[in-house]
Amino acid sequence: MLKGKTVVLGVTGSIAAYKAANLASMLVKLHADVHVIMTKNATNFIHPITFETLTNNKCLVDTFDRNFQYSVEHVALAKKADVMMIAPATANVIGKLAGGIADDMLTTTALACTCPKLIAPAMNTRMFENSIVQDNLKKLTLNDYQVIQPAVGFLACRDEGAGKLPKEEVLLDYILKEIAFEKDMKGLKVLVTAGPTMEAMDPVRYITNHSTGKMGYAVARNCMLRGAEVTLVTGQTSIEKPRFVTVVPIESAREMFEEVTGRAAEQDIIIKAAAVADYRPQTVSDEKVKKGGDHLTLELEKTDDILKYLGEHKKEGQFLCGFSMETEHMLENSRAKLKKKNLDLIVANNLKQAGAGFGTDTNVITMITPEEEISLELMSKEEAAGRILDEILKLRR
Numbered sequence: 001m002l003k004g005k006t007v008v009l010g011v012t013g014s015i016a017a018y019k020a021a022n023l024a025s026m027l028v029k030l031h032a033d034v035h036v037i038m039t040k041n042a043t044n045f046i047h048p049i050t051f052e053t054l055t056n057n058k059c060l061v062d063t064f065d066r067n068f069q070y071s072v073e074h075v076a077l078a079k080k081a082d083v084m085m086i087a088p089a090t091a092n093v094i095g096k097l098a099g100g101i102a103d104d105m106l107t108t109t110a111l112a113c114t115c116p117k118l119i120a121p122a123m124n125t126r127m128f129e130n131s132i133v134q135d136n137l138k139k140l141t142l143n144d145y146q147v148i149q150p151a152v153g154f155l156a157c158r159d160e161g162a163g164k165l166p167k168e169e170v171l172l173d174y175i176l177k178e179i180a181f182e183k184d185m186k187g188l189k190v191l192v193t194a195g196p197t198m199e200a201m202d203p204v205r206y207i208t209n210h211s212t213g214k215m216g217y218a219v220a221r222n223c224m225l226r227g228a229e230v231t232l233v234t235g236q237t238s239i240e241k242p243r244f245v246t247v248v249p250i251e252s253a254r255e256m257f258e259e260v261t262g263r264a265a266e267q268d269i270i271i272k273a274a275a276v277a278d279y280r281p282q283t284v285s286d287e288k289v290k291k292g293g294d295h296l297t298l299e300l301e302k303t304d305d306i307l308k309y310l311g312e313h314k315k316e317g318q319f320l321c322g323f324s325m326e327t328e329h330m331l332e333n334s335r336a337k338l339k340k341k342n343l344d345l346i347v348a349n350n351l352k353q354a355g356a357g358f359g360t361d362t363n364v365i366t367m368i369t370p371e372e373e374i375s376l377e378l379m380s381k382e383e384a385a386g387r388i389l390d391e392i393l394k395l396r397r
């Protein structure tokens with residue numbers, strides 16, 4: 001995902017410095033070229049050898065070190081960098097950067113960098129809340145730094161509060177948002193639905209389906225990484241919500257209908273990947289459920305057809321994509337649905353095919369448009385999401 005990208009990772013003298021090793025490793029696994037610059041004080045917390053082994057690059061500490069290729073290293077790295085992240089960033093380094101001080105390799109390189117710069121403060125809560133530190137952070141924000149807010153929790157100093165370095169996965173997502181993928185969806189508003197709906201039978205029980213939300217979440221995340229402004233309307237799932245996406249949780253088909261249709265007019269692209277229950281119990285009461293004795297009879301009624309509504313109210317230039325999960329006659333049924341619901345694209349998968357459908361991390365999809373049908377081999381849901389978005393962008397042109 002990060003092949004050909006250069007990440008400069010600045011590490012400073014905070015107890016959280018150990019987390020930077022994991023972050024460096026994650027970036028390397030995504031094929032980034034990672035260069036770590038440490039402050040001298042950071043070497044008290046973690047040894048440069050750790051980063052050198054993980055990144056295969058010399059870890060820079062001393063501005064006047066002669067033991068590397070001849071080039072003015074801080075400028076060379078600053079020019080090469082696609083993104084610079086300082087994590088953890090001490091109060092000291094934040095102060096120096098805000099004051100334009102460049103008295104070590106890290107601060108000197110930061111001054112020379114014109115790429116996106118991300119800074120993740122990590123310190124004791126009292127230090128973080130100190131007005132001088134806050135003023136310095138504001139100043140950095142005004143000067144092209146993106147400040148990543150620290151997490152709140154139990155700190156190494158045994159205090160509780162804001163100041164924790166966010167998890168490595170969170171830091172990685174900030175980097176990915178900047179440099180993973182071409183930003184070919186910048187300026188586009190996308191609404192994605194995902195997950196199952198739950199239809200209450202009584203105050204305790206409900207009817208639902210096997211959707212895990214994985215496919216829809218992968219689509220939403222991919223849109224976000226490609227620069228779109230994403231809203232995710234989601235039923236209950238156990239997977240982590242994608243970051244940098246507006247998440248709207250819902251339970252029932254009715255709630256999903258209201259949240260989606262209420263936002264539809266402002267969207268450029270709508271992708272419905274949720275598995276919405278077709279039917280819901282007609283009345284929700286204790287009475288109805290208990291009455292049946294050994295047998296439970298429920299009267300069901302149709303839920304709102306979200307896709308049909310969206311197709312009927314499609315605004316000029318809006319792109320509408322649906323999913324179809326079939327157990328038989330996949331292509332015929334999907335083609336009919338495409339036409340009937342006025343969709344621009346339908347992504348079909350056969351629930352009986354190995355590796356496709358609910359729950360799995362993979363999918364086997366066929367993309368159907370009024371003009372063509374494209375069948376893809378088995379691939380991860382992330383990869384499938386990327387292919388679906390490529391197709392949508394191609395068709396919107």
Ligand SMILES: Cc1cc2nc3c(=O)[nH]c(=O)nc-3n(C[C@H](O)[C@H](O)[C@H](O)COP(=O)(O)O)c2cc1C
Nearest residue numbers: 012013014015016039041042090091092093122123
């Ligand atoms: C055990 C220990 C943990 C520290 N943790 C932090 C920290 O999390 N954040 C911070 O701003 N300073 C922390 N400090 C203080 C910094 O190390 C100190 O201000 C140092 O001058 C920072 O140098 P640097 O910014 O050049 O890396 C810690 C100091 C010690 C001894």
